[in-house]
Amino acid sequence: MTAQATTVSASSTTDCAVAVTNLTKVFRVPDGKGGRTRHTAVDAVSFTVEAGGSLGIVGESGSGKTTIARMLVGLERATGGEMAVLGRDRSAPARRSAERNRRAQELQIVFQDPYTSLDPAQSARAAVDEVLRHHGRFSAEQRAARLTELMDQVGLTDRQARARPRDLSGGQRQRVAIARALAADPKVLILDEAVSALDVSIQAQILNLLADIRAATGIAYLLISHDLAVVRQLCDTVLVLRRGKVVEQGTCDSVLDAPAEEYTRALRAAVPVPGWRP
Amino acid sequence: MTTNAATTTPLLEISNLTVHLAGGGDNPKPVLDGIDLTLAPGESLGLVGESGSGKSMTVRAVSRLLPNGASLDGAIRFDGRDVAAMSAAALREYRDTGVGMIFQDPRAHINPTRRIGAFLTEALVRNRAVPRRTARDRAAAVLAEVGIDDPDRRLRQYPHELSGGMLQRVMIASVLLAEPRLILADEPTTALDVTIQAEVVGILDRLRRERGLGMVFITHDLDLALAVCGRVAVMYAGRIVEFREADDLHRRAAHPYTLGLLGSRPSIDARAERLNAIPGRPRSAFEAGPGCAFADRCAHVRTVCHEVRPELEPFDDGLVRCHRVAEITRQEATV
Numbered sequence: 080m081t082a083q084a085t086t087v088s089a090s091s092t093t094d095c096a097v098a099v100t101n102l103t104k105v106f107r108v109p110d111g112k113g114g115r116t117r118h119t120a121v122d123a124v125s126f127t128v129e130a131g132g133s134l135g136i137v138g139e140s141g142s143g144k145t146t147i148a149r150m151l152v153g154l155e156r157a158t159g160g161e162m163a164v165l166g167r168d169r170s171a172p173a174r175r176s177a178e179r180n181r182r183a184q185e186l187q188i189v190f191q192d193p194y195t196s197l198d199p200a201q202s203a204r205a206a207v208d209e210v211l212r213h214h215g216r217f218s219a220e221q222r223a224a225r226l227t228e229l230m231d232q233v234g235l236t237d238r239q240a241r242a243r244p245r246d247l248s249g250g251q252r253q254r255v256a257i258a259r260a261l262a263a264d265p266k267v268l269i270l271d272e273a274v275s276a277l278d279v280s281i282q283a284q285i286l287n288l289l290a291d292i293r294a295a296t297g298i299a300y301l302l303i304s305h306d307l308a309v310v311r312q313l314c315d316t317v318l319v320l321r322r323g324k325v326v327e328q329g330t331c332d333s334v335l336d337a338p339a340e341e342y343t344r345a346l347r348a349a350v351p352v353p354g355w356r357p
Numbered sequence: 358m359t360t361n362a363a364t365t366t367p368l369l370e371i372s373n374l375t376v377h378l379a380g381g382g383d384n385p386k387p388v389l390d391g392i393d394l395t396l397a398p399g400e401s402l403g404l405v406g407e408s409g410s411g412k413s414m415t416v417r418a419v420s421r422l423l424p425n426g427a428s429l430d431g432a433i434r435f436d437g438r439d440v441a442a443m444s445a446a447a448l449r450e451y452r453d454t455g456v457g458m459i460f461q462d463p464r465a466h467i468n469p470t471r472r473i474g475a476f477l478t479e480a481l482v483r484n485r486a487v488p489r490r491t492a493r494d495r496a497a498a499v500l501a502e503v504g505i506d507d508p509d510r511r512l513r514q515y516p517h518e519l520s521g522g523m524l525q526r527v528m529i530a531s532v533l534l535a536e537p538r539l540i541l542a543d544e545p546t547t548a549l550d551v552t553i554q555a556e557v558v559g560i561l562d563r564l565r566r567e568r569g570l571g572m573v574f575i576t577h578d579l580d581l582a583l584a585v586c587g588r589v590a591v592m593y594a595g596r597i598v599e600f601r602e603a604d605d606l607h608r609r610a611a612h613p614y615t616l617g618l619l620g621s622r623p624s625i626d627a628r629a630e631r632l633n634a635i636p637g638r639p640r641s642a643f644e645a646g647p648g649c650a651f652a653d654r655c656a657h658v659r660t661v662c663h664e665v666r667p668e669l670e671p672f673d674d675g676l677v678r679c680h681r682v683a684e685i686t687r688q689e690a691t692v
Contacts, residue, residue: 139550140521248638249408278407279577283621283634290631305551312623312632335625349555350625351580353607357559 095166096267096299097128097151097186102160104146104323120146122323123160128267128316133293133300135310135331137346138320144303147320148271151301152188153179165266184214187260191272193252197244203255204230204240210262225262232295233258234288250281254288261292270313271303286312307350311335319343368539368571369396369419370434376411376418379426386643388414390595392431393669398538401565401572403582403603405618406592409641412575414595416541419573420456421448435539453484457532461544463524467516474512477531499530503560522553526560533564539571547576558585579618583607591615594650595642601675611677611686613655649680657685 101123110116121143128134138144149155151162153172161170164185173179190196197206207229211222230240233254244252253273260268270289274282290313293300304310310317311331318328319342327340338344374392377385389411396402404412417423419433421440433440435455443451460466467476477499478492487495493512500508503526516524525545532540542561546554562585565572576582582589583603591599591614599612610616620633637654646652652662661680669678673686 139552250638278639279579279618280407280621280635281638283623283632284636286623287632287634307551308623308625311625312628331628345552347625349552351555351578351584352625353580353583355580355584357555357562357584 095127096130098163100125100161103158105158120323124325126318128299131297131299133314135302135314135317137310142320143323144320148269148303184263186267187263187265188269189256189260189273191276193256199244202241207258207262210259214263229258250277267299269301366437367395368398373431375430377428388595388642390642396571398571399569401586403586403589404575405579405582407639409639410592411595412592413543456539457535457537459528459542459545461547463528469516473514499533503530522549541573543575594640594645598678609673611682612679613657614651657681
């Protein structure tokens with residue numbers, strides 16, 4: 080096991096929470112004629128997320144945004160390119176459990192549908208406690224205190240903390256999923272469409288909550304979203320992805336207010352706003 | 358049909374519609390509570406609300422597709438005829454040429470084992486005895502109308518070979534082929550990418566105007582409803598809480614819930630310091646107390662709100678269901 084940080088390329092520094100260089104993923108898919116063909120889902124994508132920063136990756140279906148997230152957490156193996164989190168390379172799969180544990184403490188993910196990512200038989204408290212037991216080196220007292228602190232941080236009441244997922248609303252479940260991710264004390268959190276399935280009024284609560292958590296802990300976000308307004312609300316920088324390729328990236332102000340690329344302009348113009356007509 | 362009659366009789370008239378679903382034991386659950394709506398021919402009406410607001414249940418009641426055991430009070434009239442009293446034959450005809458439904462997920466509503474052509478022509482061939490060739494030509498023409506290139510090839514394909522946006526166009530085409538007078542669109546673009554959404558609502562809007570169709574458009578996206586519809590009803594817990602001309606809503610929204618929805622949505626133009634989130638979660642009709650259903654989440658709540666049920670009353674050129682709307686609006690104006 081090498082605990083040594085491997086530097087990736089000149090552009091990535093240890094100040095970066097996430098540094099991705101020329102990341103590529105090629106899938107072999109049916110070609111419709113009984114054979115197989117190569118489909119490049121992610122095509123030489125490079126970006127960085129600063130420590131404590133917040134990057135939004137936007138794109139439509141098939142743009143490769145979720146594949147990038149899956150490669151970063153290790154659910155998918157990259158075909159090419161390099162990924163580093165907190166300056167440590169994770170381009171290759173983790174070989175040992177110690178390495179997997181360390182990676183889990185660097186980066187966590189919250190998915191779109193908390194109902195399918197939570198154990199239906201486990202109460203919210205138990206779900207979070209399990210992570211604390213696994214990752215933390217806490218005494219029983221410290222663990223209980225941290226658990227209460229996490230539940231407070233995501234705004235779950237005692238009663239909700241003891242409830243099972245089916246007895247919670249969508250927004251409450253997403254709070255549990257966030258608390259569970261934070262329990263590993265990661266420095267980077269990937270939010271994969273984490274507010275997309277929520278009702279508008281609940282989405283606003285969770286967006287405020289995520290902004291508060293970032294302000295309080297200095298955690299970095301990588302938000303995967305199809306919703307430009309949500310990206311603007313939560314992110315400092317944005318990357319527009321189309322068919323696996325980066326269309327443009329920069330600060331939210333520059334990319335969303337003065338898009339340089341035709342595709343970004345089209346994406347922005349399609350969003351219904353007051354006065355918009357189909 | 359005389360045009361005169363069409364202008365005087367509303368296409369759809371819903372009065373005091375209350376629906377209960379069969380609950381556990383003797384407790385039927387209310388899901389809709391006193392809905393009043395009218396729709397003129399060629400008009401488009403938006404129903405906006407969150408989970409449990411009853412927007413989908415409203416259109417299911419209109420097409421008489423309520424779940425088993427549901428009981429319905431009040432009246433739904435389509436072109437002057439009572440929908441609840443229709444015989445089986447009349448109901449078939451009503452669902453064939455009266456109303457057409459477009460659902461959120463076309464993949465769940467199109468038979469995956471049959472080709473697009475068979476799906477589109479089945480109703481014409483079976484119900485109306487249109488010759489197969491003619492039906493096929495008509496299907497191809499309508500596919501072209503909803504913006505599908507190479508319709509002949511598409512007719513030979515299976516649903517899994519089409520993207521979600523394509524399949525939703527096929528769904529719209531299937532509704533247009535029946536030439537209904539009213540389209541009930543239940544979140545028709547929610548599962549689509551934003552650029553595809555813009556195209557699909559553009560198609561719906563154009564066809565509605567060209568063909569003089571009535572449309573009830575359900576969405577959780579207030580801004581989308583305002584862009585597509587002439588009038589918008591905001592629903593909460595099975596009730597309409599505000600009813601307004603779409604062009605007016607941003608400027609004149611008065612119900613605390615409507616204002617809350619407007620404040621909750623982040624803007625693409627600028628980051629808000631903090632979103633004005635409404636506390637708590639959306640309620641369903643069966644969770645509402647005797648008073649205002651929104652009372653437990655409302656910043657302006659008083660005792661009366663918990664105790665007395667507010668009525669939907671005229672306010673500032675719209676209809677608002679709130680005891681305190683006049684006071685609240687005055688306060689906001691003086692701040």
